[in-house]
Amino acid sequence: MKFTSVRELIPNTLQNIFRKHGVMPTYLLSPEVLEDQSCVDVLKSLSRVELGSHLHGEFVEPMKKPIGPSISDFQAMYPPEIEAAKIANLTRLFEEKMGFKPTSFRAGRWGISPHSFQILEDLGYLVDSSVTPYFIWKFPDYILDYKTAIDVPYFPSAENLLLRGKMRLLQVPVTICSHYGQWFNKVSPCLPNFAKEILIKVPLWRPMWLRPTYSDFSQMKHVIDAHIAAHQDQEDIVLNMMFHSVEILPDENPYDFDKKRIDLFLNSMEQTFDYLNERGAQFLGLTDVHPIFERKRGRKN
Numbered sequence: 396m397k398f399t400s401v402r403e404l405i406p407n408t409l410q411n412i413f414r415k416h417g418v419m420p421t422y423l424l425s426p427e428v429l430e431d432q433s434c435v436d437v438l439k440s441l442s443r444v445e446l447g448s449h450l451h452g453e454f455v456e457p458m459k460k461p462i463g464p465s466i467s468d469f470q471a472m473y474p475p476e477i478e479a480a481k482i483a484n485l486t487r488l489f490e491e492k493m494g495f496k497p498t499s500f501r502a503g504r505w506g507i508s509p510h511s512f513q514i515l516e517d518l519g520y521l522v523d524s525s526v527t528p529y530f531i532w533k534f535p536d537y538i539l540d541y542k543t544a545i546d547v548p549y550f551p552s553a554e555n556l557l558l559r560g561k562m563r564l565l566q567v568p569v570t571i572c573s574h575y576g577q578w579f580n581k582v583s584p585c586l587p588n589f590a591k592e593i594l595i596k597v598p599l600w601r602p603m604w605l606r607p608t609y610s611d612f613s614q615m616k617h618v619i620d621a622h623i624a625a626h627q628d629q630e631d632i633v634l635n636m637m638f639h640s641v642e643i644l645p646d647e648n649p650y651d652f653d654k655k656r657i658d659l660f661l662n663s664m665e666q667t668f669d670y671l672n673e674r675g676a677q678f679l680g681l682t683d684v685h686p687i688f689e690r691k692r693g694r695k696n
Contacts, residue, residue, distance in 0.1 A: 399647060400640040401434045409640065410441060412661065416668035421681040422640075423449035423501045423524075426485055430454075435492045445680030447499030447522075448489050452481045455488070469506030469537050479514045486518050499681040501525050505532055505539055512556050516564040521685040524635060526557070526568040529602040544568060547626055548633050548688050565685045570605040570635045572618040605636045605667075608650065611659065612666040619670065631687055634676070636667070 405422070413420050422444060428434045438446060453460040453468040457480050460468075470478050482500075489497045500515055502525040515523055528546040532539040544557045548567045552560025604610050605618045619634060626632050642648045643657050652660065671678075 397647065398428065398431055398434050400644045401428055401431075402437055404643055405640055406437055406441065408643065408661075410444075412665060412668075414443075416665065416672060416678075418668055418678045419443050419445065419680050419683075421445040421447055421499055423447045423499065424489065424497075425449045425451040425503065426455040426488060427451065429485075429488050429492050439493065445499060445682060446489075446493060446497065447501070447681060448485050448497040449501050449503060450482060450485055451503040452478070455481050455484050457481065457484075469504055469534065469539075470502055470511065471506040471508035471539065472537055473508070475508070475510045475514075478508055478510060482511075482514050483518060498522065498685075499524065504534075505530075505541075506537070507539075507556060509556060512551055512562060512564050512566070513553055516562055520564060522565050522567055522681045524567045524569065524637075524681055526566055528568050528571050529573040530571065546571065546622070547629070548684055550688070550692065565688055567633060567635055567681055567684055569637050570618060570622055570633075571602045572605075572621045573602040605634060606638055607636075607660045607664040607667070608638050608642050610663070612663040612670075615663065615667045616670055619667070619674075623674075630691065633684055634671070635681075636664075638664075 409420070412418070422438065422441075424438065424446060425448075428438075438444075450470055451468070452470045452473060457477060470481065473481065486497060496519055498519065498521040500520050500523050502511060502523075505525055505527050507523070507525045511525070512523060526544050527541050528544040530539075530541045532541075541557070545559070545566075546568055548565055549559050551562050551564065551566050552558045553562055554560070556566070603614055603618050605615055605622075607615065610618065615636075622634060623632055638660075639649075642650065642652065643660055645652065645654055645657060648657070650656075
């Protein structure tokens with residue numbers, strides 16, 4: 396693998412944009428990146444960034460597979476002991492290469508299992524960001540249903556990862572807007588089960604991402620405004636943008652973006668940062684969100 400996006404685009408393009416707008420990014424690193432020393436050297440040289448881990452389970456033991464274009468494991472498909480071993484090995488690899496333990500995590504392809512959060516918490520992680528509210532991911536061998544997921548940071552239940560509970564690990568979902576989905580999630584606690592089952596099948600969710608891969612500036616501005624309006628009663632509102640660094644690389648991005656489309660991507664992202672600065676946003680790493688919500692939980696108890 397070339398890793399051009401890590402070796403060149405992160406230090407020479409993305410970091411310049413982030414510094415210009417006062418953004419503190421979180422780079423979530425998969426095992427194949429951590430095993431490339433040139434990538435590690437670049438990432439260790441960066442300032443005002445957070446580095447966390449990102450599991451592509453096929454690229455770490457046990458049952459490690461050769462790197463190839465057709466590989467697509469999901470950690471949710473592993474037996475619990477295999478998933479735990481892979482996350483533990485990824486965490487050890489990260490610590491060996493970076494010199495400290497990661498505290499933020501995202502599952503590759505959003506593929507958390509019912510056991511993932513407890514495994515992460517036991518390893519000392521503070522934040523996971525694997526939930527994509529209002530989406531159902533349908534793959535040949537697995538379905539990930541986040542359609543009714545909470546769309547703000549929350550401490551999950553160990554028994555049901557999509558519900559609030561008492562875990563120490565904080566879930567910080569990617570910011571995705573669905574007006575119907577937000578309405579449904581607010582009213583569903585008051586509805587009988589048969590009504591929920593009917594309403595959840597209504598095709599009105601139309602999710603929009605805070606993600607320059609899928610959304611231009613006007614769409615991301617709409618997501619920001621709608622998310623803030625939906626949660627205006629909250630003391631702290633978190634917006635979580637995501638994308639892959641390889642998406643701005645003409646020769647390697649998975650969407651066949653040409654230079655014109657990549658320029659639109661970068662311009663939309665910069666316009667979004669400008670808009671957030673105008674609104675007085677504070678840019679944080681993923682783990683920085685944890686103590687804010689831990690203090691809020693402490694005040695309630």
